[in-house]
Amino acid sequence: MTTSITSAYTSGQTNITGLGNGTDFNSLIDGLVKAESVHITSLQTWKQEWTDKVTQFQSLNTNMLTLKTTLEGMDTMDSFMVKSVTSSDTSALSASADSTAQVATHSVIIGQLAQNDIMTTASGVSLLTSSVMTSNSNITFSYAGASITLSNVAAGTTLTGLVSYINNNALCSGKIKATTIYDGTVYHLQLYGMGQGDANQVVLSSTGGLIFSPASFANTQNAQSAHIKVDGYPVGSSSWLARDSNTVNDVIPGLTVNLKQANSNAALLVGVSTDTDAIKQNISTFVSQVNQVRTMIKNMTKVDTTDAKNPQGSILTGNYAVQMISSTLQDVCADKGLGFNYYSVSGSTITGDYYSSLSQIGISTDPDESSPTSGLLVLDSTVLSAALANDPDGVAKIFAASNLGESDSPSFSYLSQINGTTKPGSYAVSIVTSAAGISSATINGHAAGVDGWRITGATGFDEAGMVVQVNSQSLNSAMSGTVNLKQGKTGELVDKLAQLTSSTDGPLHILQENYGEITKSIDDKIDRETTRIATMKQNLQDKYAKLDALLGTLNQEQTQLTSSITQLSK
Secondary structure: OOOOOOOHHHHOOOOOOOOOOOOOHHHHHHHHHHHHHHHHHHHHHHHHHHHHHHHHHHHHHHHHHHHHHHHHOOOOHHHHOOEEEEEOOOOOEEEEEOOOOOOEEEEEEEEEOOEEEEEEEOOOEOOOOOEOEOOOEEEEEEEOOEEEEEEEEOOOOEHHHHHHHHHOOOOOOOOEEEEEEEOOOOEEEEEEEEEEOOOOOEEEEEOOOEOOOHHHEEEEEOOEOEEEEEOOEOOOOOOOEEEOOOEEOOOOOOEEEEEOOOEEEEEEEEEEEEOHHHHHHHHHHHHHHHHHHHHHHHHHHOEEOOOOOOOEEOOOOOOHHHHHHHHHHHHHHHOOOEOOOEOEEEOOEEEOEOOOOHHHHOEEEOOOOOOOOOOOEEEOHHHHHHHHHHOHHHHHHHHHOEEEEEEOOOOEEEEEOOOOOOOOEEEEEEEEEEOOEEEEEEEOOEEOEEEOOEEEOOOOOOOOOOEEEEOOOOOOOEEEEEEEEEEOHHHHHHHHHHHHOOOOOOHHHHHHHHHHHHHHHHHHHHHHHHHHHHHHHHHHHHHHHHHHHHHHHHHHHHHHHHHHHHHHHO
């Protein structure tokens, strides 16, 4: 017989390894505890399922934010519709174009370059630290016709000190800059007019105690404007377009020209073309990046039907938030663009947009469930190439129009809107005039504000902040039509992704918080079960310790009785 007992009074535990009857109470207790711990294991497995779902949500959220960042790089016409520009002589002229530049070739003649005014002293001083002020006095000069007086410049001021004083004086900021030039023997003072152009002359009026008199300053470079002719205009050898900069962006719409070298006898050719390869690359990036998110959702929610009788869902199969995200992304890509209208021809009247959805330019969702690209965007490059050849502007608009306002009525035109307030879409406009001007106006059936010959969408509605200008200012008349505020698919997706990934009210964020509460509740249950089982184990140990003690006593009594009986028998 082997008996091992550790008292609870000395060690805090009771250990029963075996009794005289061969019973191993430790194994019995461990078996009972293990049976009771099955519930904890189930809770831990359950918790892991919720934790895995949160991990998947976070991964999906990260991928959607990456998609949003990518699309933000191409959600305007200028960033999406790339225009290429060539110059017949890049050493004399270079240029760049935005999306509004028309495909064309322009001729530019540069008569002269713009330059700023420079005044330089004829004499100088041998050292930069030489004093150039003989007394405390003022220095007065004018720039662009405006007088500037530097008051009470101290006697003994050095050439370096005077340059610093001028350059750090608020009166000279953005107007005059001082520097020195060394001719190998002495240092000369120079005054630069900061602006280019005929009007930005520097004129010394009074130099006071400065050792250089106004007469000692020579005009070593005369301020002048750039002179150019564009496409033969203006006509005449002495007529020029004048600009106060060698960067000219207001002559040819959408084109910025950088003038580098004057040559009044030669026409430079500037060619503008649409870079369809760059646009195709943008579209390819759009499709591939959207498909990355769609593929992730597809894998998260797929059902394994290998065993037809017992199909197995994925971790997020049937999850309503993921389904909502999937539907939202699919709807944006499939629906007509915001503010776009279907193309229609009735006799000689054409309405709508030639391209109003992605499917018209070759982008659609693969509906074939047996296809490896099922549920993903597919691009028909042949259809896309034809669309770009037919109307590249229209292709760019369906992707990247950003608050592009258009009116279908000659009586009024779109003027402006408020970013973040006015919603993209199509708005019915109705205006009635009286002898006093506009008597009433509505946008989408809602009364609009009236200010002279302008109307503004009312607060609280999608058209809030949109301004419409009346062109036909005829009295006692009625006019109606539609103003379309267009937003391309990249911008629409960016807005939707911002909502879906919101850290305050996005669906994934809300579910993560809810699931976090669930896992916390499971942890509480696990803690309670752990405490309960530990208590049960202690109670069992105490119970069997008492039983062991009783059996020990009975064994002793049995031994004594057996011994007594044996003695009586003898």
